[in-house]
Structures are given as structure tokens and as C-alpha cells.
Amino acid sequence: MEKETARIEAFSDGVFAIAITLLILEVKVPGPSADLRLQLLKQWPSFVAFIISFAFIGIMWINHHRLFTHIRRSNNTLMILNLLLLLGVSVVPYPTAVLAQHLGQPDQRTAAILYNGTYVVIAIFFNVLWGYAKHAHLLPREDDHATARKITRQYAVGPISYLICLLLSWLSVPLSLFANFALAMFYALPPHYAVRRTD
Amino acid sequence: MEKETARIEAFSDGVFAIAITLLILEVKVPGPSADLRLQLLKQWPSFVAFIISFAFIGIMWINHHRLFTHIRRSNNTLMILNLLLLLGVSVVPYPTAVLAQHLGQPDQRTAAILYNGTYVVIAIFFNVLWGYAKHAHLLPREDDHATARKITRQYAVGPISYLICLLLSWLSVPLSLFANFALAMFYALPPHYAVRRTD
Amino acid sequence: MEKETARIEAFSDGVFAIAITLLILEVKVPGPSADLRLQLLKQWPSFVAFIISFAFIGIMWINHHRLFTHIRRSNNTLMILNLLLLLGVSVVPYPTAVLAQHLGQPDQRTAAILYNGTYVVIAIFFNVLWGYAKHAHLLPREDDHATARKITRQYAVGPISYLICLLLSWLSVPLSLFANFALAMFYALPPHYAVRRTD
Amino acid sequence: MEKETARIEAFSDGVFAIAITLLILEVKVPGPSADLRLQLLKQWPSFVAFIISFAFIGIMWINHHRLFTHIRRSNNTLMILNLLLLLGVSVVPYPTAVLAQHLGQPDQRTAAILYNGTYVVIAIFFNVLWGYAKHAHLLPREDDHATARKITRQYAVGPISYLICLLLSWLSVPLSLFANFALAMFYALPPHYAVRRTD
Numbered sequence: 001m002e003k004e005t006a007r008i009e010a011f012s013d014g015v016f017a018i019a020i021t022l023l024i025l026e027v028k029v030p031g032p033s034a035d036l037r038l039q040l041l042k043q044w045p046s047f048v049a050f051i052i053s054f055a056f057i058g059i060m061w062i063n064h065h066r067l068f069t070h071i072r073r074s075n076n077t078l079m080i081l082n083l084l085l086l087l088g089v090s091v092v093p094y095p096t097a098v099l100a101q102h103l104g105q106p107d108q109r110t111a112a113i114l115y116n117g118t119y120v121v122i123a124i125f126f127n128v129l130w131g132y133a134k135h136a137h138l139l140p141r142e143d144d145h146a147t148a149r150k151i152t153r154q155y156a157v158g159p160i161s162y163l164i165c166l167l168l169s170w171l172s173v174p175l176s177l178f179a180n181f182a183l184a185m186f187y188a189l190p191p192h193y194a195v196r197r198t199d
Numbered sequence: 200m201e202k203e204t205a206r207i208e209a210f211s212d213g214v215f216a217i218a219i220t221l222l223i224l225e226v227k228v229p230g231p232s233a234d235l236r237l238q239l240l241k242q243w244p245s246f247v248a249f250i251i252s253f254a255f256i257g258i259m260w261i262n263h264h265r266l267f268t269h270i271r272r273s274n275n276t277l278m279i280l281n282l283l284l285l286l287g288v289s290v291v292p293y294p295t296a297v298l299a300q301h302l303g304q305p306d307q308r309t310a311a312i313l314y315n316g317t318y319v320v321i322a323i324f325f326n327v328l329w330g331y332a333k334h335a336h337l338l339p340r341e342d343d344h345a346t347a348r349k350i351t352r353q354y355a356v357g358p359i360s361y362l363i364c365l366l367l368s369w370l371s372v373p374l375s376l377f378a379n380f381a382l383a384m385f386y387a388l389p390p391h392y393a394v395r396r397t398d
Numbered sequence: 399m400e401k402e403t404a405r406i407e408a409f410s411d412g413v414f415a416i417a418i419t420l421l422i423l424e425v426k427v428p429g430p431s432a433d434l435r436l437q438l439l440k441q442w443p444s445f446v447a448f449i450i451s452f453a454f455i456g457i458m459w460i461n462h463h464r465l466f467t468h469i470r471r472s473n474n475t476l477m478i479l480n481l482l483l484l485l486g487v488s489v490v491p492y493p494t495a496v497l498a499q500h501l502g503q504p505d506q507r508t509a510a511i512l513y514n515g516t517y518v519v520i521a522i523f524f525n526v527l528w529g530y531a532k533h534a535h536l537l538p539r540e541d542d543h544a545t546a547r548k549i550t551r552q553y554a555v556g557p558i559s560y561l562i563c564l565l566l567s568w569l570s571v572p573l574s575l576f577a578n579f580a581l582a583m584f585y586a587l588p589p590h591y592a593v594r595r596t597d
Numbered sequence: 598m599e600k601e602t603a604r605i606e607a608f609s610d611g612v613f614a615i616a617i618t619l620l621i622l623e624v625k626v627p628g629p630s631a632d633l634r635l636q637l638l639k640q641w642p643s644f645v646a647f648i649i650s651f652a653f654i655g656i657m658w659i660n661h662h663r664l665f666t667h668i669r670r671s672n673n674t675l676m677i678l679n680l681l682l683l684l685g686v687s688v689v690p691y692p693t694a695v696l697a698q699h700l701g702q703p704d705q706r707t708a709a710i711l712y713n714g715t716y717v718v719i720a721i722f723f724n725v726l727w728g729y730a731k732h733a734h735l736l737p738r739e740d741d742h743a744t745a746r747k748i749t750r751q752y753a754v755g756p757i758s759y760l761i762c763l764l765l766s767w768l769s770v771p772l773s774l775f776a777n778f779a780l781a782m783f784y785a786l787p788p789h790y791a792v793r794r795t796d
Contacts, residue, residue, distance in 0.1 A: 014220075017612045021612050062680070110235040188677055210459060313438065420618065
């Protein structure tokens with residue numbers, strides 16, 4: 001029951017594009033009465049949360065795109081697992097807004113745990129999707145095993161790394177966010193394998 | 200006056216992707232003043248409503264995708280009927296938010312009736328769309344009648360099942376929501392027919 | 399400097415899909431404290447405004463789709479004129495929300511004028527787009543002139559009809575909205591010409 | 598590690614389409630209690646900000662489309678640079694809303710600086726994207742150098758022109774906004790080169 005992946009990619013692109021563009025709606029607009037410059041400066045937690053989340057979703061999209069240059073066939077389970085990943089991505093504006101509201105406030109630790117925790121879950125879903133695609137033989141035959149193993153290794157680091165960010169929340173919230181952002185930068189790097197696609 | 204279905208699918212994908220991603224906007228962000236952990240826990244109705252609606256729209260998209268692997272030609276009536284289905288899908292964030300606001304409150308029955316009732320209507324629209332496509336001969340000739348009949352049978356269960364969920368709202372709101380979620384899981388299962396598409 | 403219209407159509411589909419799905423966000427969710435059933439009933443103006451606007455944007459999309467089965471080439475001016483049309487479409491949620499807020503209130507006439515007036519402008523933009531495409535020879539040569547003239551006649555009725563809706567606002571707001579909805583239904587009808595596309 | 602640009606364009610189209618359609622959400626709907634006509638007139642700053650931003654994003658999309666008729670191959674760096682540009686585009690609704698809230702108010706200069714400053718940054722990102730594509734040889738070999746140089750010259754004007762708008766904010770806020778709008782109109786003009794694409 002294999003099908004083409006084109007419409008899955010189109011639907012996923014839509015969810016990624018919407019989630020990343022909705023992020024700005026959570027940055028509240030200062031009211032017309034007060035000193036604007038001061039109010040804008042006070043909004044730094046919103047800007048920090050916005051930038052980290054934008055980087056995360058954007059890099060996530062690049063990696064999703066990368067995966068699907070390898071995944072060539074689709075089936076029902078893949079669609080469900082991809083939907084789980086999209087659930088995680090579409091949720092991101094919520095912990096982002098919670099973090100923006102509480103960064104620098106007494107309850108910032110709880111907000112950071114929620115934020116980093118969301119990313120742990122998304123990283124796990126990402127690995128499950130890739131793992132399934134590999135084991136269900138949805139990759140083309142021409143894909144050599146060395147390449148697939150390299151990707152597996154690169155992505156397997158994800159859940160553990162975000163778990164470390166989560167644990168860092170107890171030590172220092174700013175440090176955990178910095179580590180989170182640094183991770184996005186790491187995944188922005190080109191993977192050390194050549195993408196070979198036949199079409 | 201038959202045309203290709205590509206742009207209908209693209210437009211539908213857009214509406215599905217936006218509706219599913221807008222759901223998170225209805226989960227209100229706790230204000231900066233109070234105990235965050237407690238406030239997050241108190242939001243459980245929002246999370247429950249979010250998850251059920253996400254599952255519903257996501258599975259609905261998979262099934263819409265499935266239908267359109269069979270529907271190969273389009274005409275004006277099909278576009279109108281598809282628009283009716285999209286009307287239902289785009290409405291979902293509203294009953295979801297109403298449910299989130301009232302679950303566990305005195306008026307939760309009314310909210311559950313509105314919620315389950317919306318799904319009854321969408322399930323009917325879905326069957327009307329498929330029924331029309333079949334009777335207007337928009338499926339390819341190669342599609343054997345046994346396959347079409349199997350799909351018809353699987354989807355015909357929809358309106359009746361969601362009607363049962365609706366009736367369960369009077370007995371127990373949690374039970375009706377659980378049944379609603381179980382139904383989404385049922386429709387996530389692969390159909391017992393092979394998808395044969397010639398291109 | 400002619401180019402293909404594929405990316406224009408994709409971008410337009412996006413704007414149409416988002417505008418139509420955002421409409422539901424303007425239907426306010428009743429607060430948790432009051433009698434829900436009563437509050438839902440009191441929201442009838444929101445539902446009326448939602449339905450009319452959904453029908454308008456949906457039918458508008460079908461007609462945009464129809465136009466672009468004829469428009470085969472693109473240039474800079476066409477992109478600008480299409481952008482003007484999308485400006486009109488993306489604005490729709492605003493007069494819809496204003497109408498929803500004021501229908502049945504003392505100021506409903508002003509709201510209806512704004513609402514119908516928006517549609518007059520959009521209908522004009524639509525005709526300008528089609529008129530330009532015809533005169534700039536962006537239609538394929540095979541398109542016979544009789545077909546193009548039929549389309550021209552059908553769409554030329556638009557601005558005048560919505561102007562009549564606008565004028566009806568002074569006579570009776572409900573009547574003007576009913577006429578507006580009836581117009582959407584008229585444009586939902588298949589045009590009385592065969593679409594002949596070569597690819 | 599070059600890949601096709603189709604999915605980058607699709608994702609970018611999504612972000613552009615969503616950002617441009619979200620602009621209207623920032624135009625606040627007048628409450629049901631007061632004189633509607635007066636309230637609508639008082640909203641002129643929202644309408645002014647909306648129109649300028651719509652023009653900017655729309656014209657930006659046309660130019661992004663233009664660039665990608667030249668960029669034929671993609672790599673990791675191009676995706677990151679494109680993401681930076683999309684970051685700028687997706688941010689636009691925020692300075693637009695700030696401007697709408699403060700235009701005609703004591704703090705309008707700060708709002709205009711934020712607004713024009715955002716556009717300076719976006720214009721820089723746009724030039725960086727094009728500059729990289731050119732130097733990384735992502736354009737097809739058939740593209741003659743004269744054409745590429747013409748595009749470079751047209752876009753290089755962008756950051757400087759928006760910087761002048763920014764500086765005009767200190768002299769006169771209305772003038773700076775008028776100049777900003779005039780710039781969008783300038784970039785709406787067709788470039789003085791023929792687009793030759795082989796496919």
C-alpha cells in the first residue's frame with residue numbers, strides 16, 4: 001500500500017510555515033499610552049523566545065526536508081508518525097508564549113522546563129519517524145546503508161541533547177536556553193554525507 | 200466540464216494545515232502573576248480538547264488524501280461539496296475552544312453537544328462528497344466496484360458513530376469525548392483495500 | 399517577459415486558504431461563567447457573518463481558479479493586479495468581524511455598508527484582473543473569442559450586483575445580506591461555457 | 598550537495614502568504630457600544646500601516662519569485678539565508694501593529710524607527726541571499742553576467758533607500774512612511790532585463 005510522499009510534504013510544509021509565522025502573534029503589542037521605547041526594551045523575553053523558537057522550527061523544517069529526500073514511499077503508519085511530529089511542531093507557539101511571559105519572572109524555571117520538554121518530545125518523534133521509514137524499507141534501494149547510518153547517528157543525538165537542556169533548566173534557565181539555541185545551530189550545519197537522489 | 204483535481208487538493212491541504220495549526224492559539228497562555236505550575240495543570244481541559252481536535256483534523260486529512268487518490272476528475276459540484284467539507288474543518292477551532300472553556304464546568308454538556316454535533320455534520324459532508332464523486336463517475340474506470348463499495352461502507356459508519364458520541368454527551372461528557380477520540384483512532388487504521396493509482 | 403502562472407496560483411491559493419480559515423477566529427468564544435446555551439444563541443450575528451464571508455471567499459477561489467485555467471502566461475502587471483485582488487480577499491475577516499459585532503445593534507447600517515462596500519471593491523479588482531489578462535494577450539491563442547466574451551459578461555455583473563447590495567443596506571440590512579449571499583450562490587453555478595484546456 | 602529549489606519556494610510562498618494575510622488580524626475591531634463611523638475613522642493609522650505592510654510583503658514576494666527564477670540549485674547555506682529572510686518577513690506584523698498603535702501619538706517616532714529599521718534589515722538579508730547565490734554559482738551557466746549584474750544593482754539600492762526612510766523618521770514620520778511606500782512601488786516595477794529560463 002505504498003504511495004507517493006508529495007502530498008505529505010506539501011501538508012507538512014504548510015504546518016511548518018504556519019507554525020513559524022504564528023510565533024510573532026505571541027509577541028504582544030505595547031498599548032498606546034506608555035513610554036514606547038521602555039516598553040519595547042521590557043519585551044526582551046518575548047524576542048528571545050521568538051528567536052529560539054523560529055530557529056528551532058526553521059531548522060526542523062530543513063531536517064524534515066532532508067529526511068524526505070531519502071523517504072521515497074509512504075504508507076499509513078508513516079502518515080500517522082509524521083502527524084505526531086507535526087503535532088509537536090504546531091504546539092511550539094504555546095510553550096514559546098509561556099516562556100515569553102515568565103522569563104525573568106519567579107516562575108521562569110517551570111516555563112523553561114515546559115519549553116525544553118516540548119523539544120525533547122519533538123526530537124523523539126523525529127527519530128521515531130526516521131527509524132520507522134528505515135525499517136519499513138521506505139527508502140530507495142540505491143541508498144547505501146552507510147549514509148542511512150550516518151543520518152541515524154546525527155539525529156539520535158537530538159533527544160539526549162534536548163534532555164540535557166531540560167536538566168540545565170534546574171541549574172540555570174539562561175544557560176538552558178543558550179544550549180537549546182546552540183543545538184539548533186548544530187542541526188543547521190550540513191550533514192556529512194552527500195544527498196543522492198535519482199530523479 | 201471536468202478538470203484536474205490538483206489545485207483542489209492544494210487548496211484543501213492549505214485549509215487543513217491552517218485549521219490544525221490554529222488549534223494551539225485557542226490554548227490560552229497563563230498570565231505572568233500567578234503560580235505557573237498550578238495554572239498549567241488547571242488548563243487540562245484545553246489540552247484534552249486540543250489533542251482530540253488535532254487527531255480529528257489530522258486523520259480527516261489522511262482520509263481526504265485517500266479519497267482523492269480515487270477521485271481523478273473534478274467538476275463544479277465537486278468543488279462546492281469539497282468547500283462544504285472545508286467549511287466544517289475550518290470551524291473546528293471554535294467548538295474546540297468552547298469545549299476547552301467549559302469542560303469540567305456546569306455547562307460542559309452544552310459544549311460537548313456542540314463539539315460532537317460539529318463532527319456529525321462534518322462526517323455527513325464527507326460522505327456526501329464521496330457519494331457524489333462515485334455517482335458522477337469522477338473515479339477512473341479501472342477502479343473496481345468492490346473497492347469503491349468497501350470505502351463507502353467504512354465511511355458510512357462515520358455519521359452514525361459521531362451521532363452516538365453526540366447522544367453519549369447526555370449520559371457522560373468524558374465518555375462521549377473518549378468515544379470521539381477512539382473514532383479518530385479507528386479512522387487512522389489503514390483501509391482494507393489496496394490503493395491502485397495508475398500515474 | 400512572460401512567465402508561468404504556477405507560483406502565482408500557489409501563492410494565491412495560500413492567501414485564499416488562510417483568509418477563509420482565519421474567519422472562525424473572529425467568532426468570539428463565550429466566557430466560562432454564564433449560561434452557555436443562551437450565549438451561543440446570542441452569537442447568531444457572528445455565525446451569519448461567518449457563513450456569508452466563507453461562501454464569498456470560497457466561491458471567489460473557485461472563480462479565481464476558473465480564470466487561471468484560461469490565463470496561461472504571466473507578467474509583472476498581472477502579478478500586481480493579482481496582488482490587489484488578494485489585498486481585497488485578505489481584508490475580508492475585518493469587515494466580517496465588524497458586521498458580527500454590530501448586526502442587530504444601532505450601528506448595523508454602517509457595518510453593512512463597510513461589508514458590502516468591500517465586496518464591490520473586490521469585484522472591481524476581479525474584473526480589472528480578467529480585463530488586463532484578456533487585453534495583454536495572456537490567454538492561449540486557441541481560446542476562442544466567444545468563450546472569453548461569455549466570461550467577461552458573467553463577471554461584469556459582479557460590481558453592479560454588489561453595488562445594489564450596498565444600496566440595499568440603506569433600505570434593509572438583512573435584505574442586503576441576503577442579496578449578498580444569493581450572489582455568492584449565483585457565482586457558484588457552473589459557467590455556461592466549456593473549459594477547454596490543452597495540457 | 599545541491600538540491601532542487603522547489604520545496605524552498607513552496608515553504609517560502611507559505612510564509613509570505615501567511616504573513617501577508619495575518620496583517621489584517623492586527624487591525625482591531627471596534628467594540629459594539631460606540632459610534633461606529635467615528636471609530637472606523639479613528640482607525641486610520643491601522644489602515645495606513647496595513648496598506649504599507651501589505652504592499653511591502655507583496656512586492657517582496659514578487660521579487661523573491663524573481664530571484665528564484667534565476668536560482669536553480671540549492672544548498673544548505675542558501676536554505677539558512679532564505680530562512681533569515683523569512684524571519685524578517687514573518688516579523689513584519691509586529692512593527693506594523695506597533696506603528697498602528699502609535700501613529701499620531703506622542704511616541705510615533707519610536708514606532709516609525711522600529712518599522713523602517715525592520716525593513717532595512719530585511720533588505721540587507723535579501724541582498725545577502727542574492728549575493729551568496731551568485732557567488733556560490735547556484736545560477737544556471739546560461740545566465741549571462743550582464744543580467745546578474747543588473748539585478749545586483751537594482752537590489753543593492755534597497756538597504757540604502759530604507760536607511761534613508763529610517764533617517765527621515767527623525768525629520769517627519771509621515772514623510773518617512775510615504776517614502777517607504779514609494780519604495781515598494783519602485784520595486785513593483787518590472788526589472789529592465791528579460792527573464793530567460795530554460796525549462
